Amino acid sequence: MEKSLYSAEWVESYYDEFAGQEWDRLVRTPAREIQLAVHANALTTFTREGDRVLEVGAGPGRFTQILAQLGATIVVTDISQVQLDLNRENATTYGFAGHVAEWRKLDICDLSFYASESFDSVVAFGGPLSYVFDRRDQAIEECKRVTKPGGFIALGVMSLWGTVHQYLEGVLGYTPEENARIIATGDLTSENAKFASHFCHLFHSGELKQFLENHDLEVTFVSASSGLSAVHASVLDAVRTDELKWKQLVAMEIQACQTTGYLDAGTHLIAVGHKPS
Numbered sequence: 001m002e003k004s005l006y007s008a009e010w011v012e013s014y015y016d017e018f019a020g021q022e023w024d025r026l027v028r029t030p031a032r033e034i035q036l037a038v039h040a041n042a043l044t045t046f047t048r049e050g051d052r053v054l055e056v057g058a059g060p061g062r063f064t065q066i067l068a069q070l071g072a073t074i075v076v077t078d079i080s081q082v083q084l085d086l087n088r089e090n091a092t093t094y095g096f097a098g099h100v101a102e103w104r105k106l107d108i109c110d111l112s113f114y115a116s117e118s119f120d121s122v123v124a125f126g127g128p129l130s131y132v133f134d135r136r137d138q139a140i141e142e143c144k145r146v147t148k149p150g151g152f153i154a155l156g157v158m159s160l161w162g163t164v165h166q167y168l169e170g171v172l173g174y175t176p177e178e179n180a181r182i183i184a185t186g187d188l189t190s191e192n193a194k195f196a197s198h199f200c201h202l203f204h205s206g207e208l209k210q211f212l213e214n215h216d217l218e219v220t221f222v223s224a225s226s227g228l229s230a231v232h233a234s235v236l237d238a239v240r241t242d243e244l245k246w247k248q249l250v251a252m253e254i255q256a257c258q259t260t261g262y263l264d265a266g267t268h269l270i271a272v273g274h275k276p277s
């Protein structure tokens with residue numbers, strides 16, 4: 001069997017070391033707050049009060065908290081024990097522990113601990129599907145197996161063109177050959193780029209949609225994580241202090257991010273696939 005590009009050990013140790021920095025990731029700057037609002041909008045659109053949700057790669061719990069506010073019961077899982085411990089700590093500190101059924105360490109590629117059709121939805125935001133590289137077919141089939149018919153899977157993955165857009169200067173630091181390899185395969189690996197230090201598969205929007213359809217999921221929602229403001233971080237501090245302008249910007253972002261022209265503009269892509277009833 002060909003060697004997989006996926007290293008569970010690398011991902012686990014990366015997020016064990018990253019630790020508490022992850023809780024602030026989506027509130028650190030106004031630009032990140034927009035990403036949080038755009039992801040939250042997808043959850044608000046599809047989650048129903050009383051839903052039983054499997055959250056995979058939950059990290060320290062930004063979206064666990066939002067799912068709890070929406071009235072869901074969440075089974076919180078992650079490959080990193082440090083992130084799981086932080087999630088439990090934050091759930092206690094911020095008062096959403098009562099909505100968490102359990103915390104369990106697991107890999108998105110193996111959800112065998114859970115029975116088939118035992119969740120209304122699976123939420124995997126922040127890239128678990130990107131980290132598993134060529135094991136993504138196995139991962140999505142596992143997500144689909146545990147989802148009830150008619151339920152949905154909400155994914156957040158790393159975006160190829162959105163990452164280039166956001167980090168253009170760094171990207172141009174790679175050689176043309178390295179960039180050509182990454183763009184051709186979507187794979188950010190040390191084989192494709194000698195000095196890469198963060199390894200994942202970067203999707204483009206058409207690829208993500210096709211991937212979900214190939215697994216018989218009906219794609220009901222696709223969005224960038226940000227579009228209008230993606231490379232305007234410097235003006236956002238001022239906008240953030242004006243409540244009216246801020247609300248207007250967030251509303252426009254939610255709308256713009258779902259348009260074809262902006263799908264590949266943000267660092268992440270969000271998609272929701274429904275399992276047939």
Ligand SMILES: C[S@@+](CC[C@H](N)C(=O)[O-])C[C@H]1O[C@@H](n2cnc3c(N)ncnc32)[C@H](O)[C@@H]1O
Nearest residue numbers: 015057058059079080083107108125126128131
């Ligand atoms: C960028 S963080 C996102 C955390 C949270 N979902 C969010 O969006 O704020 C990615 C999380 O996914 C977890 N993760 C990565 N690969 C995973 C895998 N194969 N199975 C389960 N969790 C994984 C990491 O440990 C980390 O906590």
